[in-house]
């Protein structure tokens with residue numbers, strides 16, 4: 476297994492859905508950053524089950540314990556270990572059906588890979604709950620990146636067939652987008668689309684189905700030149716981090732797949748001067764050229780598939796007897812993962828960009844006050 480990401484800001488994830496806890500070690504956080512468990516609260520609330528529409532009824536308190544790396548309220552430069560204990564897991568349904576893999580989930584592939592020794596309860600290491608640790612690391616990375624003024628925002632732009640009309644257009648958009656997102660339970664900047672999305676989620680729930688969607692992620696105020704081509708490009712490392720989020724099926728940057736249908740003059744972002752700085756008059760590149768940040772906002776889109784565990788009967792196979800089985804998934808599951816994944820997309824973006832900022836040396840060490 477590979478459970479660590481990042482070179483200087485190194486994040487190691489551990490814990491299983493129905494095990495003792497979901498935890499993370501963050502090594503490489505600069506010393507002197509003020510940090511307490513209270514700082515994690517609002518991001519964890521946004522990720523939490525039961526607080527967003529269409530999410531599982533598993534209710535976890537998500538209390539954070541910081542086990543190391545803090546002294547007198549500030550990071551010391553030593554590894555930070557953060558732990559959130561699991562309290563509300565219910566393994567009954569997994570004990571009954573452990574030999575029958577859920578279509579769309581990792582039950583079959585994990586069973587083969589780990590010879591049946593993996594903790595399959597609640598999906599184990601393949602549960603969406605592992606993203607608790609991602610969010611904890613994201614809160615820390617955000618505090619580091621805030622030192623250089625980088626802003627990150629993710630918001631829902633699609634649930635099933637419903638698209639939000641409001642998208643990011645320019646840097647000056649950020650405060651307006653943030654305010655609009657905060658006004659509705661789905662963190663979607665288009666309130667009319669949000670009303671339709673909420674109605675759809677109710678409909679999907681009543682049918683025993685699930686639904687996917689898409690999230691737009693934005694990072695602004697980035698310096699030019701972050702990224703380490705050729706193998707640690709900004710696109711490459713962001714995509715790697717975002718694909719660690721369970722259920723992510725696609726990531727595109729700027730014009731993305733749309734670039735395939737454009738001509739050079741349509742796609743190229745013309746250079747221009749603004750307030751004494753070189754900038755571009757459009758942003759089809761999504762803020763990245765040659766694997767390096769170009770000073771324009773990074774704009775990316777993440778597609779999330781429908782939740783695999785649905786109560787509608789589905790065909791499966793008993794992995795032991797090899798007999799066909801019609802499976803009706805029990806237990807508590809999200810109807811739609813997208814609302815809970817918004818803050819996780821922000822976390823993976825900020826973790827990756829924090830690592831690049833440290834590699835580029837743009838974060839200056841804090842000195843004793």
Ligand SMILES: Cc1cc2nc3c(=O)[nH]c(=O)nc-3n(C[C@H](O)[C@H](O)[C@H](O)COP(=O)(O)O)c2cc1C
Pocket residue numbers: 531579580581598601602603604606720721722723780782783784807808809812815816819
């Ligand atoms: C926040 C979050 C919550 C999730 N909740 C569920 C869930 O309730 N039920 C489920 O079957 N899958 C859920 N998933 C998705 C599965 O973990 C994921 O589909 C599975 O591990 C297979 O991985 P893959 O979809 O990336 O191939 C969730 C994912 C995330 C990010």
